[in-house]
Amino acid sequence: MTLIVIDPGHGGSDSGATYKNVQEKNFNLEISHMIRDHLVSTYEVNVVLTRETDKTLELKQRTDFANALKADFFLSIHNNASGGSGFETFIFNGTVPNETVQLQTSIHNKVARDILKKYNILDRGKKRANFHVLRETKMNALLIEVLFVDNEKDLNLLTNPSFIMDVSTVIADAIAEALKIPFKSKPIEGTLYKVIAGSFSDRENAETTLNKLIQKGFGAFISTTVIDKKTFYRIQAGAFTDKANAEALVAKLIKEGFESFILTEYGMASLISSVTLKADKGYEIQGDAVLNAKQMDAYVRTINPGAPELAELYLSHSKIYNIRGDIAYAQALHETNFFRFTGDVKPEQNNFAGIGATGGGANGATFPNASTGVLAHIQHLYAYASKSPIPAFDQKVDPRFDLVTRGSATTWKALNGKWAVPGTTYGQLILALYKKMLESALIEVEKERNTLKTTIENLEI
Structure with missing residues (x-):
């Protein structure tokens, strides 16, 4: 299987380019994570990063790491500074195989077509330089300067989650296309x-x-x-x-x-999935929430007292898309083990729906804050439940929105085999958890009702 090493430039005590209160190293790491996440969740490929966190690394450590792994391709992610604007790519300015030149051309041109035109970004061209990470690596190597951190127009894009996801996804797809990496095959369902x-x-x-x-x-x-x-x-x-x-x-x-x-059902998996997908019956994904934020947050704290208060975000974002926000919240509880994040996805990713986390150690997508993570979750549900476009006043932040067959699952049970594979009971698990939330809220309502009733009975007028 193809092995790619992605190198987020700078890190730790080396902040890279700085401007106002932003540091290049943080953009490099965020983009690198998203490229890696999209590659491993979509293609048959292994990807490792030279640094996963804000860590100081010498240039030699980066190239030694890639060489020791005998990687097939090395990608270094940077952002520029010093008064310019736009996107550019680099390969070594010495002797390189024709394949290196072809890879640069293929990757650069796809980004130019799909990103630079869309966002009206200046194409600074395909360049060559005597950079250490290009010179000392023993495999095809490419360095990308995404944008300029000290250019206001470029910086507005770099601080826009939608752009970061777009450019990361396109770079990942461009690499896969250039290296001829196959898509992940769908699992064959049987026993x-x-x-x-x-x-x-x-x-x-x-x-x-x-x-x-x-x-x-x-x-x-x-x-x-x-x-x-x-x-x-x-x-x-x-x-x-x-x-x-x-x-x-x-x-x-x-x-x-x-x-x-273990109860074994021979040859039933595909049958169960096909029946669910054809029927598309059950409780609809779109509709009004029943529970309020106080009830939702109170329920999760009975399981995880340290859970973050995200209910208001779920209800506010879901209302715009006509998604049942309280059930989406139940789905988040299921995906994150009640916000304890005991699986591949980590708390700092703000990924409450397991978007892009396809198993086998794939961490999935990363979002800059909780609100964006919740919005991505709601948009992903919207992609399944509706064929309508994203509202004009909102930005697309779900990196896998366009991978969904629009309107292909209008009910929670219809998500079986789609959101989770094989996932033949995925929707049932979410609804069963939602039922527990409703029952918990009902108990509290009854307590309040009894308190009010007792107060009325004892009231002396």
Whole structure:
């Protein structure tokens, strides 16, 4: 598999170009992360960064790292300064293979077509220079100067999340196209391994166990089945096409004290998915929220007392797109394990929906702040639920918006096999969690009602 090393220029004590209160090193790291995330989530490729954080690295450390890995391609991301404007690329000014020149031409031209024209950015051309990272690397190497941090027009773009996502995505696609890297293949669905964390003849017992699972951070829901004319309530904690993944989840459940087993359904995965996708039935993604922000934040704090207060953001952004913000919030709880971020996505990414996190260590997209992360989540749901364009007054911040078949999932259950693969019960898990939120809110409402009723009864006038 192709191995790419991406080098976010500068870092740590070396801030790179500075202007006002911005530092080049931060733009370099953000763009590098997004290029990496798009590549690994979309293509059959391995990508590593010379630095993942704000870390000081000597130039020799960067090239030694890439050479030791025997990478196939080296990309250094920088931003310019000193009074200019625009985009430019560099390769070594000494002897280089024709392939290096061709790669520069292919990548540069695609960015020019898809980004420079769109944002009216000056094309400063394809250049050559005696930069250390181009001279000392033993593979094809390219250095990109995205824009100028000390040019007001360029800086406005660099501080625009929509532009950062656009340019990062196009650079990633340009690299994949130039290196002829294939797209990720879709998994073949066949035998499905369901993880059952309990089976009960009494629904109340099943509900009790389900609550305990949720408290421990496991996503699960209750499904019913009839055996010998008797109804059983099964708690399903996962469904996998890879038996090893199912066995790993069973081991985790048993370690936490939940007796679990694997239920194998042969040849059912594709059947379940196709029925769900064709039917597109169930609770619609678009519509009004029922819960308020106070109720939503209160619920998550019963599981994770340190959870951030994001409910207001979910309700305000979702209202613009007519998305049920309270259920989108439930989806975020499912994706982040109640904002504890125990999977590949980390808290600092502000990615509450697992956008671009396709497994296998892929971290997914990164957003500059919580509001942008929530908006990207809502826009991704909007892409599935509607064929209408993004409102003219809003910016597209979801990096995978255009990868969605518009209007292909109008209900939460219709997200099965789309948002999560195979994900044959993905929508059910979200709705089951939302039901818990509603029940929790109802209990509090009843308490308030009883308090008001008692006060009225005891009121002396």
